[in-house]
Amino acid sequence: MxxxxxxxxxxxxxxxxxxxxxxxxxEHMFESWRDNASADYETAAYPCDIREENGQIHVDAExxxxxxxxxxxxxxHGVLSINAEHxxxxxxxxxxxxxxxxxxxxxxxxxxxxxxxxxxxxxxxNLKDGVLHLTLNKTEASKAREITVx
Numbered sequence: 001m002x003x004x005x006x007x008x009x010x011x012x013x014x015x016x017x018x019x020x021x022x023x024x025x026x027e028h029m030f031e032s033w034r035d036n037a038s039a040d041y042e043t044a045a046y047p048c049d050i051r052e053e054n055g056q057i058h059v060d061a062e063x064x065x066x067x068x069x070x071x072x073x074x075x076x077h078g079v080l081s082i083n084a085e086h087x088x089x090x091x092x093x094x095x096x097x098x099x100x101x102x103x104x105x106x107x108x109x110x111x112x113x114x115x116x117x118x119x120x121x122x123x124x125x126n127l128k129d130g131v132l133h134l135t136l137n138k139t140e141a142s143k144a145r146e147i148t149v150x
Contacts (some may be wrong), residue, residue: 041105048082048106050115057118057136061110065128072135075120081110082132129139 038126046060063071063084070086085107118136 026064045110048110048112049103050066052116052138055138057114057116057138059112059132059134061132061134062110062130063127063132065106066127066130068105068127071132073123073125075118075123075130075136078114078117078135080114081111083107083110 031047046062047055048059050057050059052058059080059081059082063082066084066086069086071082073083085105087105114136117139122137124135
């Protein structure tokens with residue numbers, strides 16, 4: 001390997017600052033989006049787990065701060081949708097200045113295509129400690145069967 005005699009030039013600097021510049025671009029883009037948003041709400045996703053056990057599909061979805069009346073679960077043709085929304089009570093302040101208000105309205109949603117067919121008429125749902133637990137029974141057609149080879 002030969003030692004280089006060339007010094008680093010100003011051309012190297014833009015390559016070093018690209019990650020910083022890209023980060024600034026997205027931060028400014030999101031700031032302008034937040035500042036100019038016409039709706040006063042935000043839609044977000046939340047963590048979920050889906051697993052199969054003993055002929056059932058179990059779905060656990062984190063919904064912190066939501067009451068069961070604020071949660072809507074739909075299941076149609078193997079597509080599961082979980083939506084939750086509520087309005088937070090605003091502090092009524094006659095004096096003073098508000099610097100940040102993010103808790104006025106909150107809506108979160110997720111939609112999944114289930115991995116196996118389920119009996120859509122027999123779904124159990126329970127909301128406990130901010131986690132929605134769903135139990136869905138697989139249909140007989142989706143359960144594994146042993147086939148006799150002749």
